[in-house]
Amino acid sequence: MTLITTTIPAPEAPHYHPTGVMKSEWTKIRSVRSTTWTILVTIVLTIGIGIIATATEASRWAHASPGDKLSFDPTNVSLTGLLLGQLAIGILGVLAISAEYGTGTIRSSLAAVPNRKMFLAAKAGVFAAVALVVGEIASFGAFFIGQMLIGGGAPHATLAQGGVLRAVAGGGLYLAVLGLLALGLGTIIRHTAGAIAAFVGVLLILPLLTPALPLSFQNAISKFEPVNIGGAMTAVKPSAIHGSVMPFSPWVGMAILAGYAAIALAVGGYRMVRRDA
Amino acid sequence: MIEVTGITKRYGETVAVDDLSFDVKPGQITGFLGPNGAGKSTTMRMIMGLDMPDAGEAKVNGVPYRGLAWPLREVGALLEANAIHPGRSARNHLLQLAQTNDIPPSRVDEVLDVVGLASVATKRAGTFSLGMGQRLGIAAALLGDPSVLLFDEPINGLDPEGIRWVRNLLKGLGREGRTVFVSSHLMSEMALTADHLVVIGRGRLIAEMPVAEFIAQSSQQFVRVRTPQANLFKEAMSSSGATVVQEEDGALSVAGVSAELIGDIAFEQRLTLHELSPQMASLEEAFMELTQDSVDYRGEGGFSADPHLTHNNDPADAGTKVSTR
Numbered sequence: 309m310t311l312i313t314t315t316i317p318a319p320e321a322p323h324y325h326p327t328g329v330m331k332s333e334w335t336k337i338r339s340v341r342s343t344t345w346t347i348l349v350t351i352v353l354t355i356g357i358g359i360i361a362t363a364t365e366a367s368r369w370a371h372a373s374p375g376d377k378l379s380f381d382p383t384n385v386s387l388t389g390l391l392l393g394q395l396a397i398g399i400l401g402v403l404a405i406s407a408e409y410g411t412g413t414i415r416s417s418l419a420a421v422p423n424r425k426m427f428l429a430a431k432a433g434v435f436a437a438v439a440l441v442v443g444e445i446a447s448f449g450a451f452f453i454g455q456m457l458i459g460g461g462a463p464h465a466t467l468a469q470g471g472v473l474r475a476v477a478g479g480g481l482y483l484a485v486l487g488l489l490a491l492g493l494g495t496i497i498r499h500t501a502g503a504i505a506a507f508v509g510v511l512l513i514l515p516l517l518t519p520a521l522p523l524s525f526q527n528a529i530s531k532f533e534p535v536n537i538g539g540a541m542t543a544v545k546p547s548a549i550h551g552s553v554m555p556f557s558p559w560v561g562m563a564i565l566a567g568y569a570a571i572a573l574a575v576g577g578y579r580m581v582r583r584d585a
Numbered sequence: 586m587i588e589v590t591g592i593t594k595r596y597g598e599t600v601a602v603d604d605l606s607f608d609v610k611p612g613q614i615t616g617f618l619g620p621n622g623a624g625k626s627t628t629m630r631m632i633m634g635l636d637m638p639d640a641g642e643a644k645v646n647g648v649p650y651r652g653l654a655w656p657l658r659e660v661g662a663l664l665e666a667n668a669i670h671p672g673r674s675a676r677n678h679l680l681q682l683a684q685t686n687d688i689p690p691s692r693v694d695e696v697l698d699v700v701g702l703a704s705v706a707t708k709r710a711g712t713f714s715l716g717m718g719q720r721l722g723i724a725a726a727l728l729g730d731p732s733v734l735l736f737d738e739p740i741n742g743l744d745p746e747g748i749r750w751v752r753n754l755l756k757g758l759g760r761e762g763r764t765v766f767v768s769s770h771l772m773s774e775m776a777l778t779a780d781h782l783v784v785i786g787r788g789r790l791i792a793e794m795p796v797a798e799f800i801a802q803s804s805q806q807f808v809r810v811r812t813p814q815a816n817l818f819k820e821a822m823s824s825s826g827a828t829v830v831q832e833e834d835g836a837l838s839v840a841g842v843s844a845e846l847i848g849d850i851a852f853e854q855r856l857t858l859h860e861l862s863p864q865m866a867s868l869e870e871a872f873m874e875l876t877q878d879s880v881d882y883r884g885e886g887g888f889s890a891d892p893h894l895t896h897n898n899d900p901a902d903a904g905t906k907v908s909t910r
Contacts, residue, residue: 416725
C-alpha cells in the first residue's frame with residue numbers, strides 16, 4: 309500500500325506566513341461558483357441600471373425644466389446602478405466568511421492557520437483586492453456605457469472634467485469598502501442569512517427610519533449613512549445629491565465608511581480570536 | 586506525541602470535558618473510546634487549538650497547537666465528515682490547505698491518489714457521498730506528511746471495503762512511527778485497529794491502557810448451565826461463592842467460578858448437567874457496561890466498575906467533585 313512515500317520539501321520560511329495564507333484565500337474565492345455569480349450580478353446590475361437611468365434621463369431632456377437641466381449630473385446618473393451593485397458585493401463579502409462557518413471549513417482553515425488575526429487579515433486583503441477590481445469595472449463600465457447613451461442634446465461627462473474621475477473611481481472604491489463592511493458583519497454574525505440581513509439593514513432600512521427623527525437630528529444622522537456617503541462620492545454637482553442631506557465631503561465620507569468597515573472587522577476579529585471555532 | 590493535562594470544557598452548566606489527562610504516544614494507534622456525547626470531539630478540537638479549554642492545556646510535540654510553526658506539516662486531522670465547501674472541487678479544497686503551509690501542489694495529487702479520489706479530483710465536493718467526503722478529509726490530514734494524526738470517527742459512512750482500507754491505513758501510519766489518535770464509539774472497531782486505549786465517559790477518563798489488557802480485564806466470563814435439577818444446583822453452587830442467574834430460556838448463567846469447578850461440584854452432588862459451556866461477554870457489552878457506569882455514578886455518587894479499570898477509583902472523591910460543581 310502506498311502511504312506517505314514521497315517526502316515533501318522542507319519549507320524555506322521559518323513559519324507559516326501571510327503570503328501563503330493569501331494564496332490560499334485566493335484559491336478559495338476563485339474556486340466557488342457563488343463568487344462568479346455575485347461578481348457577474350454586481351457588474352450587470354451596476355451597468356444595467358446605469359443604462360436604464362441614463363436612457364430615461366436623456367429621453368426626458370427635451371421636456372426638462374431649465375432648473376432640471378442645470379442640475380443634471382450625467383456622471384451621477386450613469387452610476388445609479390451602484391445602489392443595487394452594492395447589495396451584490398455585500399453578499400460576496402458576507403459569503404467569503406459565512407460560508408466557512410456554514411460548511412464547517414472554518415475548522416480546517418484555522419487548523420492550517422492557527423493565527424486567527426493573520427487568517428482574517430489575509431481573507432480581508434484578498435477580498436478587498438477582488439472587490440476593488442470588480443467595483444472599478446462596474447463603475448467605469450457604467451460610466452462609459454452611460455455617457456455613450458446620453459444623446460438628444462443632453463450634456464455628457466468626460467473623465468477630464470473636474471470631479472468626474474473622483475466620482476467614477478470613488479464609486480468602485482465605495483463598493484469595495486462596503487464589501488469589507490459586509491465581510492466584517494459576516495465575521496461577527498457567522499450566519500449567511502443573518503449577516504446579509506444586517507448588511508441590508510444598515511444600508512437600506514436605516515435610511516428609512518431617519519425621517520422619523522426630529523428634523524434637527526435628521527441631517528446629523530443621515531450624513532453618516534453609507535448610502536449618503538456613496539451619494540456624495542459619486543456626485544459631481546452638489547445638486548445631484550437627493551433630499552435635504554448636507555453630506556460630508558467625498559473623501560471625509562469615504563474615511564468614515566472605511567472606519568465602519570475597520571470597526572466591523574476588528575469586532576469580528578476579536579470575537580474570532582476569543583471564541584471557539 | 587500528544588499530551589493532554591487536566592483539560593476542562595464547560596458549556597454553561599454542562600461540563601463536556603472534566604479534568605481530562607492522558608498521553609498519546611508515537612508508533613502506535615491510540616483509540617479514543619466513549620459513547621456519543623462523551624466529549625471526544627470536544628477534546629480533539631481542544632488539542633487542535635480550535636476550542637479553548639476552561640482549564641488545563643493540550644500540547645502537540647511539546648508545544649500548544651497554536652505555537653506550531655507549520656501546523657499541517659506536524660499535525661493532520663480529520664475532524665468532521667464533509668466539512669467541505671460543496672461548490673469547491675476536491676483538488677481545490679486540498680490546494681487551498683496546502684498553500685497555507687507551503688506544501689507543493691504536486692503533493693495534492695499524491696494524496697488524492699492515496700485515498701483513491703484522483704479520478705474525481707475536479708468534481709465539486711457537493712456531489713460526493715459521505716464515504717468520499719471522508720476520504721477527502723483523510724487526504725487533507727495526510728497532506729503535510731505529519732507526524733501526529735487525529736481522526737474523529739473515520740469509518741463513519743464507509744462501506745466494508747472502505748472500513749478495511751481505513752484500518753490498514755491507520756496501521757500503516759502507526760508502523761511508520763507516527764502518533765495516531767482515533768476516536769470511535771465502537772469498541773469492536775477499536776479492538777481491531779488500536780494498540781492502546783483512552784476510554785472516556787461524561788468527559789472523564791475511565792481507562793487508559795493497552796487494548797490487550799483492556800480486553801482481558803473487561804471480558805467477563807460466565808458459564809452457561811442446563812440441568813433438570815435447577816434448585817439443587819443453585820443450592821450446591823451457593824456455597825462456592827458463585828452467582829447463579831436464571832435465564833429466560835431456562836438455562837442458568839453462573840458467574841464467578843470456572844466451568845471445571847462447576848463440573849466437579851455437580852459430580853460430587855450427583856447432579857445431572859445437560860449443558861456446561863463457558864461464555865464470554867462481548868467486548869461491546871463490556872464497554873457498554875463500563876461507560877454506563879460513568880453515566881450512573883453521577884446520580885449515585887458511587888463508581889461501580891472494576892476498580893482496576895479506572896484511574897478514578899475513589900467513589901467518594903468522584904461524588905464530591907461532581908456535587909461541588
